Amino acid sequence: xxxxxxxxxxxxxxxxxxxxxxxxxxxxxxxxxxxxxxxxxxxxxxxxxxxxxxxxxxxxxxxxxxxxxxxxxxxxxxxxxxxxxxxxxxxxxxxxxxxxxxxxxxxxxxxxxxxxxxxxxxxxxxxxxxxxxxxxxxxxxxxxxxxxxxxxxxxxxxxxxxxxxxxxxxxxxxxxxxxxxxxxxxxxxxxxxxxxxxxxxxxxxxxxxxxxxxxxxxxxxxxxxxxxxxxxxxxxxxxxxxxxxxxxxxxxxxxxxxxxxxxxxxxxxxxxxxxxxxxxxxxxxxxxxxxxxxxxxxxxxxxxxxxxxxxxxxxxxxxxxxxxxxxxxxxxxxxxxxxxxxxxxxxxxxxxxxxxxxxxxxxxxxxxxxxxxxxxxxxxxxxxxxxxxxxxxxxxxxxxxxxxxxxxxxxxxxxxxxxxxxxxxxxxxxxxxxxxxxxxxxxxxxxxxxxxxxxxxxxxxxxxxxxxxxxxxxxxxxxxxxxxxxxxxxxxxxxxxxxxxxxxxxxxxxxxxxxxxxxxxxxxxxxxxxxxxxxxxxx
Amino acid sequence: xxxxxxxxxxxxxxxxxxxxxxxxxxxxxxxxxxxxxxxxxxxxxxxxxxxxxxxxxxxxxxxxxxxxxxxxxxxxxxxxxxxxxxxxxxxxxxxxxxxxxxxxxxxxxxxxxxxxxxxxxxxxxxxxxxxxxxxxxxxxxxxxxxxxxxxxxxxxxxxxxxxxxxxxxxxxxxxxxxxxxxxxxxxxxxxxxxxxxxxxxxxxxxxxxxxxxxxxxxxxxxxxxxxxxxxxxxxxxxxxxxxxxxxxxxxxxxxxxxxxxxxxxxxxxx
Numbered sequence: 115x116x117x118x119x120x121x122x123x124x125x126x127x128x129x130x131x132x133x134x135x136x137x138x139x140x141x142x143x144x145x146x147x148x149x150x151x152x153x154x155x156x157x158x159x160x161x162x163x164x165x166x167x168x169x170x171x172x173x174x175x176x177x178x179x180x181x182x183x184x185x186x187x188x189x190x191x192x193x194x195x196x197x198x199x200x201x202x203x204x205x206x207x208x209x210x211x212x213x214x215x216x217x218x219x220x221x222x223x224x225x226x227x228x229x230x231x232x233x234x235x236x237x238x239x240x241x242x243x244x245x246x247x248x249x250x251x252x253x254x255x256x257x258x259x260x261x262x263x264x265x266x267x268x269x270x271x272x273x274x275x276x277x278x279x280x281x282x283x284x285x286x287x288x289x290x291x292x293x294x295x296x297x298x299x300x301x302x303x304x305x306x307x308x309x310x311x312x313x314x315x316x317x318x319x320x321x322x323x324x325x326x327x328x329x330x331x332x333x334x335x336x337x338x339x340x341x342x343x344x345x346x347x348x349x350x351x352x353x354x355x356x357x358x359x360x361x362x363x364x365x366x367x368x369x370x371x372x373x374x375x376x377x378x379x380x381x382x383x384x385x386x387x388x389x390x391x392x393x394x395x396x397x398x399x400x401x402x403x404x405x406x407x408x409x410x411x412x413x414x415x416x417x418x419x420x421x422x423x424x425x426x427x428x429x430x431x432x433x434x435x436x437x438x439x440x441x442x443x444x445x446x447x448x449x450x451x452x453x454x455x456x457x458x459x460x461x462x463x464x465x466x467x468x469x470x471x472x473x474x475x476x477x478x479x480x481x482x483x484x485x486x487x488x489x490x491x492x493x494x495x496x497x498x499x500x501x502x503x504x505x506x507x508x509x510x511x512x513x514x515x516x517x518x519x520x521x522x523x524x525x526x527x528x529x530x531x532x533x534x535x536x537x538x539x540x541x542x543x544x545x546x547x548x549x550x551x552x553x554x555x556x557x558x559x560x561x562x563x564x565x566x567x568x569x570x571x572x573x574x575x576x577x578x579x580x581x582x583x584x585x586x587x588x589x590x591x592x593x594x595x596x597x598x599x600x601x602x603x604x605x606x607x608x609x610x611x612x613x614x615x616x617x618x619x620x621x622x623x624x625x626x627x628x629x630x631x632x633x634x635x636x637x638x639x640x641x642x643x644x645x646x647x648x649x650x651x652x653x
Numbered sequence: 654x655x656x657x658x659x660x661x662x663x664x665x666x667x668x669x670x671x672x673x674x675x676x677x678x679x680x681x682x683x684x685x686x687x688x689x690x691x692x693x694x695x696x697x698x699x700x701x702x703x704x705x706x707x708x709x710x711x712x713x714x715x716x717x718x719x720x721x722x723x724x725x726x727x728x729x730x731x732x733x734x735x736x737x738x739x740x741x742x743x744x745x746x747x748x749x750x751x752x753x754x755x756x757x758x759x760x761x762x763x764x765x766x767x768x769x770x771x772x773x774x775x776x777x778x779x780x781x782x783x784x785x786x787x788x789x790x791x792x793x794x795x796x797x798x799x800x801x802x803x804x805x806x807x808x809x810x811x812x813x814x815x816x817x818x819x820x821x822x823x824x825x826x827x828x829x830x831x832x833x834x835x836x837x838x839x840x841x842x843x844x845x846x847x848x849x850x851x852x853x854x855x856x857x858x859x860x861x862x863x864x865x866x867x868x869x870x871x872x873x874x875x876x877x878x879x880x881x882x883x884x885x886x887x888x889x890x891x892x893x894x895x896x897x898x899x900x901x902x903x904x905x906x907x908x909x910x911x912x913x914x915x916x917x918x919x920x921x922x923x
Binding site for chain 1: 763805806808809810813814817818819820821822823825826827828829830831832834835876879880885886887888889890891893894895896897898899900901902903904906907908910911912914915916918919921
């Protein structure tokens with residue numbers, strides 16, 4: 115090789131590297147960003163599909179922000195009546211609010227507007243669904259345990275805020291469907307004793323529907339709620355970085371380490387690519403499938419209600435709760451009406467939400483466990499928690515399904531009364547059945563794990579011994595697999611102990627009772643002694 | 654046929670009859686007359702059912718009625734314990750019930766359902782003629798009310814106010830009590846929609862001409878046909894059932910696809 119070529123190569127590499135280096139240096143000297151990049155870039159993330167669900171939620175939120183910004187350019191949040199003069203024929207000349215008219219213009223007269231509306235709406239549905247699934251993963255793997263309790267609370271508040279965002283957005287077009295949704299909210303607010311009517315008038319600026327509500331919801335929808343959500347997402351992610359990511363149990367994984375890939379370069383590239391995958395899925399849905407055809411619903415008018423009027427899926431559980439309440443629960447007392455058909459759902463849903471919100475603290479109190487946990491539980495190894503989760507999911511699912519009672523009735527050809535009765539039963543009794551089944555299944559799976567650890571897999575190979583005895587050969591499990599099956603924390607019911615004054619308080623008794631309920635039925639992990647012994651038994 | 658002029662000479666007559674074009678002419682004349690008669694017949698049924706329905710049609714209808722309907726409705730359509738009286742229900746009611754296959758009833762259930770039509774158009778017309786001969790009632794709609802060229806915007810508004818609570822804003826149908834339901838209006842002919850409004854079959858209320866004028870009914874039909882003939886601007890409509898089908902689609906296909914992709918993206922390469 116001649117010297118000239120080497121120098122040119124050198125010069126070239128220096129040139130390209132030089133610019134990056136200069137730019138990087140320029141930025142670093144002014145921002146000290148290299149510390150952050152070093153720290154973040156070396157952050158290890160374990161690889162598992164269920165760890166990406168939160169990412170899906172984040173990405174759908176980004177899509178919502180982008181498409182939503184587009185929509186704000188053309189949406190007019192005003193309830194001033196106008197005559198529609200756009201290109202959708204069956205609404206021409208109909209009087210409607212400017213909000214509805216501008217939503218229709220977005221759908222029919224602005225290039226790409228309908229696509230953006232549908233992207234926005236599908237992404238919103240995906241956003242809440244991804245949060246829900248993410249939350250289920252966190253719950254069933256026990257990822258909310260110390261030190262992540264607060265992040266669970268933040269995440270759950272994000273879920274509630276996402277629903278609020280969804281509902282305010284659903285109401286903005288001022289079409290028949292959204293107006294009916296608002297009317298139900300108005301009814302629920304008015305159902306609160308003493309202050310309900312006042313709150314309703316305050317909210318709507320007078321008698322429902324008034325002329326103020328769309329503008330107010332718009333402020334909440336595009337300003338206040340997104341700002342809080344962005345702030346909470348930032349906190350949520352910061353906590354993920356501070357706490358390190360949890361990981362599933364496995365050989366080589368301990369509470370002190372994280373086994374996975376560093377953020378840079380592979381993980382960041384994968385995650386960045388994944389954003390476009392999620393965007394692509396949303397785009398496909400939005401371009402091929404209609405969502406919220408406001409042109410069918412027409413402008414809001416308090417008199418008509420369409421068959422099949424439902425909220426978007428994430429509000430369904432509340433709608434279902436209203437549908438489940440039997441009639442005749444309104445009482446007049448002291449000249450005031452007390453609508454228990456509203457109050458019972460309001461209070462029970464409020465309690466349900468509260469229990470989910472503070473569940474990590476309840477469990478920590480019951481177990482008395484103050485250790486940090488970075489290794490996830492396999493759901494079977496926490497039978498009572500898994501069973502409580504199954505009960506909660508059943509309760510929620512029953513309420514949720516009830517929101518579609520009329521659609522179930524027509525499509526499965528059953529009576530709507532029968533559907534409601536079945537769902538009432540499932541809502542009240544279903545959680546107990548689910549609890550029992552889930553707990554027994556968990557215990558059975560734990561027993562199976564124990565069996566496998568001690569005696570290995572049944573290989574199906576029958577061998578005749580010289581003495582004439584037939585035995586089935588059990589394949590011993592390899593050590594890596596065995597680690598997964600034996601390394602879980604086992605809890606025993608707490609003993610009641612008297613406090614410093616020598617008294618046993620009611621709180622102590624409750625805690626001991628709860629602890630007994632949690633851990634009475636349990637399968638202990640296989641100990642090494644047991645393992646030693648079992649080796650002597652066979653082969 | 655006597656009005657057609659023929660050549661006078663006997664020889665010419667014979668030659669005319671044997672003329673190569675004579676069969677063509679005969680067929681043309683025949684077609685002209687049957688077509689004309691058919692047109693006259695159909696317009697007259699549309700305007701008023703009494704003028705064109707001859708006694709003979711009524712007689713035929715009576716026979717059909719006795720054979721197929723009288724078991725439940727009684728031999729004189731007076732009604733029995735198992736079927737209502739049909740006196741005064743009019744031709745529109747018969748045409749709707751029999752023309753959509755709801756009658757004759759196949760089995761007892763929450764409501765009579767649409768099924769394969771059991772009679773030919775002539776038989777249905779005969780039945781309608783017979784039933785309307787018993788007492789005056791709502792007649793078949795005029796053709797100009799079914800031309801689907803009314804004001805769709807007015808129709809849409811009327812539909813939302815009067816029909817959507819049972820049939821859904823997009824006419825996709827909805828649930829009623831005790832297993833009854835408002836059927837989907839997709840694919841229902843204009844005539845049957847009109848007749849249903851006038852006669853109020855089963856759980857449906859009657860929308861008489863004082864309530865919704867014939868022109869407004871025409872508008873409603875125009876709107877429904879607009880929905881039927883124009884695909885949803887947003888893409889596949891998922892049954893036009895509203896947020897339930899959207900949510901179901903999102904959870905199964907949207908989130909399903911996303912989860913499949915997360916599994917794919919985190920899969921270890923072989």
